[in-house]
Amino acid sequence: MAVPARKTSKKKKKLRQTHQKISKPEISYNEALGDYRRSHHISLKGYYKGRKVSE
Template sequence: MAVPKSKISNSRRGMRRAHDKLSNPTYVEDKDSGELRRPHHIDLKSGMYRGRQVLKAED
């Protein structure tokens, strides 16, 4: 069984965990509708992606 040779200090443990924090999801304002949407995702209301119609628009 693996056993650490010495104790890891609280500071060193905290520095390692500093990158584990979850970030909030990013949203961008759609140019056409002005609604918020995720970047690189289809706008489900209009069905547009990168200026072309991909899905039928919802009513």
């Protein structure tokens, strides 16, 4: 069983965790429908690439 030889310092731990962050979702506005949507997702009104996909 692997056991670290020394305690990991606070600095090393924080440096390792800097890449674990939450990114904001990309939201675009569609002028034709007047609706906001996330990239690669259907809009709130049920449209994707200008076509109605859900009811």
